[in-house]
Amino acid sequence: MEHALRRIGAETLRWLQGLGRATMMWAMAIARLPRWSDVSLIVRQVYYIGVLSVVIIVLSGFAIGAVIALQFYTQLARFGAEDAVGVGLALVLLRELGPVVTALLFAGRAGSAITAEIGLMKTTEQLSIMEMMGVDPLRRIVAPRLWGGFISMPLLTMLFNTVAIYGGVVVGIHWLGADPGGFWSGMQNTVELWQDLGKGMVKAVVFGLVVTWIAVFQGYDCEPTAEGMGLATTRTVVMSSVLVLAMDFFLTLLMYGDFR
Numbered sequence: 001m002e003h004a005l006r007r008i009g010a011e012t013l014r015w016l017q018g019l020g021r022a023t024m025m026w027a028m029a030i031a032r033l034p035r036w037s038d039v040s041l042i043v044r045q046v047y048y049i050g051v052l053s054v055v056i057i058v059l060s061g062f063a064i065g066a067v068i069a070l071q072f073y074t075q076l077a078r079f080g081a082e083d084a085v086g087v088g089l090a091l092v093l094l095r096e097l098g099p100v101v102t103a104l105l106f107a108g109r110a111g112s113a114i115t116a117e118i119g120l121m122k123t124t125e126q127l128s129i130m131e132m133m134g135v136d137p138l139r140r141i142v143a144p145r146l147w148g149g150f151i152s153m154p155l156l157t158m159l160f161n162t163v164a165i166y167g168g169v170v171v172g173i174h175w176l177g178a179d180p181g182g183f184w185s186g187m188q189n190t191v192e193l194w195q196d197l198g199k200g201m202v203k204a205v206v207f208g209l210v211v212t213w214i215a216v217f218q219g220y221d222c223e224p225t226a227e228g229m230g231l232a233t234t235r236t237v238v239m240s241s242v243l244v245l246a247m248d249f250f251l252t253l254l255m256y257g258d259f260r
Helices: 002-031 036-079 082-123 126-132 137-175 180-190 193-221 226-256
Strands: none
Touching: 036 082, 036 137, 082 126, 082 137, 082 180, 082 193, 082 226, 126 137, 137 180, 137 193, 193 226
């Protein structure tokens, strides 16, 4: 029993130390506000993190939108409420699935790439060489990736929502024959700019910060070995996915929960 308690205590302390290092790294990197010379680095990271993720976002968004429209139409047709397909599709995507699925795809594609890239730099001692040359790795390596993830994630979420709604249109209207007027009018009359779209974008920003933060820290803090890089990449995907799902619950509860 005593051995188990000691092990739990040691793991708790190790986790708290890692959280402290991650918080200090994030704060120090964010405090280094981008200078004009850093703009090219941020743009490059937006390309590698965001633009190169467009294909998987588009394909996944279209497929998910089509499936949601198919399921909604099948169920609502039993009650003669096919016109509500557009409303349900938009609300589910803008409030929940858009930010969450985009964040999970972002973690799997961009997050793992960031961790592997920084982990390779540490393994080959490129970060140490930069410090010896007087170049700050936090400004040159960490900060551009944090800002790149912060910028890319909301844009990818908007793209995902747009393509998913188009996928729902293709299935719901062009394939299943739902009324176009009811589909679009219901969506326009129900969806609110801040309540639905705005709060969904807030989720996207939060998820982007968290996923990029985890990815950068895992690469920066990994053991400088091939095995350490593999473990760090795995931890990035697992921790990001779990935190995104957990944070989505609490953000949804905070934004839409009725506490009366």
